[in-house]
Amino acid sequence: MxxxxxxxxxAEVLMAKAAIEIPDDYLQGxxxxxxxxxxxxxxxxLHAMLENYKAAKEDGRAMCGDTGTPRWYVKMGNETxxxxxxxxxxxxxxxxxxxxTNGVPLRPNRVHPLWRTDHNNNVGIGAPEIxxxxxxxxxxxxxxxxxxxxxxxxxxxxxxxxxxIQGIKRFYLDSLVAFGKRGLACQPAIIGxxxxxxxxxxxxxxxxxxxxxxxxxxxxxxxxxxxxxxxKELGNSIGMGAMGFxxxxxxxxxxxxxxxxxxxxxxxSVHAFCLxxxxxxxxxxxxxxxxxxxxxxWFTDYQRRETVEWEPPQSHEKSA
Amino acid sequence: xxxxxxxxxxxxxxxxxxxALAELKLGDIVYLDGLIxxxxxxxxxxxxEQNANIPMELPAESAANFHCSPAAAINPDGxxxxxxxxxxxxxxxxxxxxxxxxxxxxxxIIGKGGMSAQDYKDHFVPNGxxxxxxxxxxxxxxxxxxxxxxxxxxxxxxxxxxxxxxVLEAEKMGPFIVESDLAGNSLFxxxxxxISANLAKVYEGTKPAVLKxxxxxxxxxxxxxx
Numbered sequence: 268m269x270x271x272x273x274x275x276x277x278a279e280v281l282m283a284k285a286a287i288e289i290p291d292d293y294l295q296g297x298x299x300x301x302x303x304x305x306x307x308x309x310x311x312x313l314h315a316m317l318e319n320y321k322a323a324k325e326d327g328r329a330m331c332g333d334t335g336t337p338r339w340y341v342k343m344g345n346e347t348x349x350x351x352x353x354x355x356x357x358x359x360x361x362x363x364x365x366x367x368t369n370g371v372p373l374r375p376n377r378v379h380p381l382w383r384t385d386h387n388n389n390v391g392i393g394a395p396e397i398x399x400x401x402x403x404x405x406x407x408x409x410x411x412x413x414x415x416x417x418x419x420x421x422x423x424x425x426x427x428x429x430x431x432i433q434g435i436k437r438f439y440l441d442s443l444v445a446f447g448k449r450g451l452a453c454q455p456a457i458i459g460x461x462x463x464x465x466x467x468x469x470x471x472x473x474x475x476x477x478x479x480x481x482x483x484x485x486x487x488x489x490x491x492x493x494x495x496x497x498x499k500e501l502g503n504s505i506g507m508g509a510m511g512f513x514x515x516x517x518x519x520x521x522x523x524x525x526x527x528x529x530x531x532x533x534x535x536s537v538h539a540f541c542l543x544x545x546x547x548x549x550x551x552x553x554x555x556x557x558x559x560x561x562x563x564x565w566f567t568d569y570q571r572r573e574t575v576e577w578e579p580p581q582s583h584e585k586s587a
Numbered sequence: 588x589x590x591x592x593x594x595x596x597x598x599x600x601x602x603x604x605x606x607a608l609a610e611l612k613l614g615d616i617v618y619l620d621g622l623i624x625x626x627x628x629x630x631x632x633x634x635x636e637q638n639a640n641i642p643m644e645l646p647a648e649s650a651a652n653f654h655c656s657p658a659a660a661i662n663p664d665g666x667x668x669x670x671x672x673x674x675x676x677x678x679x680x681x682x683x684x685x686x687x688x689x690x691x692x693x694x695x696i697i698g699k700g701g702m703s704a705q706d707y708k709d710h711f712v713p714n715g716x717x718x719x720x721x722x723x724x725x726x727x728x729x730x731x732x733x734x735x736x737x738x739x740x741x742x743x744x745x746x747x748x749x750x751x752x753x754v755l756e757a758e759k760m761g762p763f764i765v766e767s768d769l770a771g772n773s774l775f776x777x778x779x780x781x782i783s784a785n786l787a788k789v790y791e792g793t794k795p796a797v798l799k800x801x802x803x804x805x806x807x808x809x810x811x812x813x
Contacts (some may be wrong), residue, residue, distance in 0.1 A: 332673025
């Protein structure tokens with residue numbers, strides 16, 4: 268049985284970590300981009316961002332004033348038991364979100380869509396989102412918080428088999444160019460691409476590809492992995508950099524996740540996880556241990572399974 | 588690969604003289620000193636549509652309007668906990684900006700992403716105002732350091748923390764980039780034009796989607812704003 272109190276306390280720590288500390292994988296990706304960026308203004312922006320991450324950590328303040336819309340991805344082992352059950356768990360995550368909003372502080376972004384009413388704590392109808400995943404075996408719970416920002420940089424389109432890879436590239440470029448101008452997408456970003464599923468799951472896949480995979484991870488399908496690298500390269504060849512200035516840093520990494528779709532369609536979504544790629548992860552065990560990490564490790568073999576029954580692979584290789 | 592050259596850095600008052608503004612060139616880096624206030628759609632609607640009295644002496648106290656909601660909280664004792672400070676996208680406020688400038692005398696509009704050339708021509712140039720963009724847009728922690736203290740918060744009860752009018756004492760607050768000058772030229776548009784020249788080549792080997800959308804354009808020199 269995992270202590271509810273420990274879950275709430277850990278969740279509060281994660282809220283602060285996500286807002287303040289840039290994850291190492293993204294930081295290294297941005298440093299690499301800054302080294303090769305030769306556009307005067309783009310280069311200035313990247314170096315200012317690197318300085319900003321330092322300032323955020325030193326001062327213990329959020330990296331960005333727009334602290335996004337906090338949400339939770341919760342993953343549990345098949346044997347996991349949480350004190351008080353799922354309802355108590357959700358209440359604990361809502362409490363942690365509200366407390367951290369005032370404590371860090373975060374910007375209380377969440378309002379009612381029509382009445383614009385504000386609880387000043389990022390909690391409301393459907394907020395924060397809490398999504399679940401399960402893994403065979405294990406008694407632990409993974410708490411993952413993502414504070415994705417941005418009203419711009421995300422788009423969806425119904426493509427068809429005849430659009431092919433050429434159509435995928437076109438929609439990818441369109442999304443980057445359109446939202447990259449003036450830097451509306453807050454690039455360079457981790458670009459997540461969802462392919463297939465249904466409209467809603469396509470959006471979910473793309474968002475998770477952006478937010479729940481680390482820079483440098485590759486899809487286990489070698490042909491998809493190749494396309495990821497090709498799209499990264501393509502995005503960085505547009506001639507546009509940070510803030511839409513002339514440059515070559517648009518994409519820190521391009522991650523693709525796929526789901527089986529309707530035989531007639533090829534749904535596609537594009538998502539940009541911005542210069543403040545806020546994510547933090549911890550695994551909590553029934554014996555009270557808490558292990559912090561930055562890799563959500565969401566897309567395991569089990570999450571990407573294709574078959575009716577699940578049979579664990581012979582040798583377990585850690586996938587992205 | 589050339590080594591990028593560093594842009595020029597300038598300190599500027601938040602009640603700037605016309606001469607100081609005339610000095611600024613597109614792409615200059617600016618750090619601000621003086622009082623800055625946040626005002627976005629909530630403040631604009633309240634001041635311009637509901638004709639509420641603006642609770643500050645403008646532009647005498649400040650001519651710097653920041654399109655911003657800070658990550659901040661008001662403590663139970665009434666003191667402020669100011670975290671990161673980052674701008675929000677300005678193009679959405681086009682509807683109010685002319686009337687707001689006329690009423691507030693703002694000379695510096697600070698935000699994310701600039702406004703359209705039309706807005707600069709119609710509102711900024713006649714009012715002798717320029718646009719400063721934040722950097723990144725994520726340098727919230729650096730900008731937060733430049734806030735010496737929160738002087739006060741107006742209209743919190745009426746508008747909520749995110750839309751309230753925060754009055755901030757800035758000391759070497761920045762960096763900001765000069766996006767528009769007194770003649771109404773735009774840095775973003777200058778950069779867009781340069782990038783557009785290369786786009787046809789980047790799009791080689793792609794093809795338009797078989798299912799079109801109403802209102803779709805293939806002119807990639809176009810912008811989404813405005």
